[in-house]
Amino acid sequence: MIPNLARDVRAFTSNAFLVTGDRTVVVDAGANFDVVSKIRDHVDAVVLTHTHSDHVGNVDAVRDAFDVETWGFDPAQPSVDHELADGDDVRMGDHDYRVLHTPGHKDDHVCLYASTAEVLFAGDLVFENGGFGRTDLDEGDRETLIRSIDRLLSVVDEDLAAMHVGHGPSVTGRPYDDIELASRAARLG
Numbered sequence: 683m684i685p686n687l688a689r690d691v692r693a694f695t696s697n698a699f700l701v702t703g704d705r706t707v708v709v710d711a712g713a714n715f716d717v718v719s720k721i722r723d724h725v726d727a728v729v730l731t732h733t734h735s736d737h738v739g740n741v742d743a744v745r746d747a748f749d750v751e752t753w754g755f756d757p758a759q760p761s762v763d764h765e766l767a768d769g770d771d772v773r774m775g776d777h778d779y780r781v782l783h784t785p786g787h788k789d790d791h792v793c794l795y796a797s798t799a800e801v802l803f804a805g806d807l808v809f810e811n812g813g814f815g816r817t818d819l820d821e822g823d824r825e826t827l828i829r830s831i832d833r834l835l836s837v838v839d840e841d842l843a844a845m846h847v848g849h850g851p852s853v854t855g856r857p858y859d860d861i862e863l864a865s866r867a868a869r870l871g
């Protein structure tokens with residue numbers, strides 16, 4: 683069970699997941715709500731799928747409250763303390779997640795995939811029901827996004843069990859199909 687701390691929040695925010703276990707990690711901090719009061723005891727690290735403001739707005743509050751550091755693809759971003767490179771493994775909860783650099787929505791976007799647990803954090807690359815990330819913002823590029831979705835399809839197993847996304851509900855019923863659908867939809871849209 684990986685709770686979304688932004689569940690039921692009405693403000694402009696991404697989802698913010700609390701991955702508990704050996705190493706308690708917040709995946710994306712969200713924005714414009716009090717995430718600190720929703721994290722009960724402690725946090726060992728914050729991992730960012732990308733640095734859009736709706737994902738990182740709460741980073742300073744989490745840093746201050748828990749004296750914790752952050753990991754992301756681009757250490758030049760003020761919200762990123764430590765670099766995560768493509769192919770790195772990052773421990774979250776009780777599993778190692780592979781870092782997949784997946785630009786197209788934003789240059790520093792990564793997905794995080796644990797093949798042992800069959801869990802994926804997809805950020806704003808793909809969403810439920812074949813949704814896919816906006817490419818009309820700065821650094822957005824549809825062709826790049828399509829390549830990133832196709833790379834994701836080539837890496838994750840078809841029996842992927844859970845996909846946690848940056849906005850909207852997590853997918854636990856054959857999320858691989860949702861990614862395939864996103865690949866097709868992004869080519870049409």
Ligand SMILES: [Zn+2]
Pocket residue numbers: 732734787788806
């Ligand atoms: Zn975004």
